[in-house]
Amino acid sequence: MRTRNIVLAALIGFTAVSAQADVANAEKLVSIYSELAKHDNPEYAGPTAADGKFFFNRKIKLGNGKLMACASCHTSNPADEGKHIVTGKPIRPLSPVVNTKRFDDFEKVESKFTQHCKDIIGSDCTAAEKASYITYLLTEKTPSAKK
Numbered sequence: 001m002r003t004r005n006i007v008l009a010a011l012i013g014f015t016a017v018s019a020q021a022d023v024a025n026a027e028k029l030v031s032i033y034s035e036l037a038k039h040d041n042p043e044y045a046g047p048t049a050a051d052g053k054f055f056f057n058r059k060i061k062l063g064n065g066k067l068m069a070c071a072s073c074h075t076s077n078p079a080d081e082g083k084h085i086v087t088g089k090p091i092r093p094l095s096p097v098v099n100t101k102r103f104d105d106f107e108k109v110e111s112k113f114t115q116h117c118k119d120i121i122g123s124d125c126t127a128a129e130k131a132s133y134i135t136y137l138l139t140e141k142t143p144s145a146k147k
């Protein structure tokens with residue numbers, strides 16, 4: 001399965017050399033955030049891809065009345081390249097399976113989460129939300145067919 005994804009990633013031009021290491025890193029982040037979530041709430045039942053998917057696509061009303069979701073810039077398929085809805089700049093895919101640069105640096109991930117969650121939701125996301133978010137991204141392995 002994984003070999004197939006690496007081949008796929010190589011075909012579409014991403015450097016896939018350390019794909020496994022990055023997937024492992026993302027998985028490690030999931031367990032770190034899960035531990036933090038358990039610390040916040042001893043009843044915490046663990047991350048799910050379904051929660052992460054809901055969170056990713058959930059539209060939130062901003063101060064200016066516009067609806068925005070993580071998917072607004074990152075697209076509804078996190079294995080695809082995104083596009084910043086304000087600047088129009090491309091954003092490399094969020095899925096660590098197709099983009100090996102994702103989730104390789106805890107500090108960076110934390111600062112991006114804080115920044116984007118504040119922009120969209122108005123406060124930082126919880127550890128439980130982050131754990132499910134990355135769990136969901138790990139399930140998104142297949143970029144959409146090129147148009």
Ligand code: HEC
Pocket residue numbers: 068069070071072073074084085086091092101102103104105108109112113116117120121133
């Ligand atoms: C207005 C556009 C926009 C929206 C909406 C948005 N992002 Fe982002 N996101 C970006 C850009 C731009 C980057 C950084 C570009 C890059 O690293 O390629 C990024 C990168 C990230 C990263 C960095 C991952 C890594 O390790 O490289 C995380 C995590 C992230 N976003 C989470 C979120 C979450 C969670 C939401 C929804 C609450 C969200 N983003 C909504 C534009 C957006």
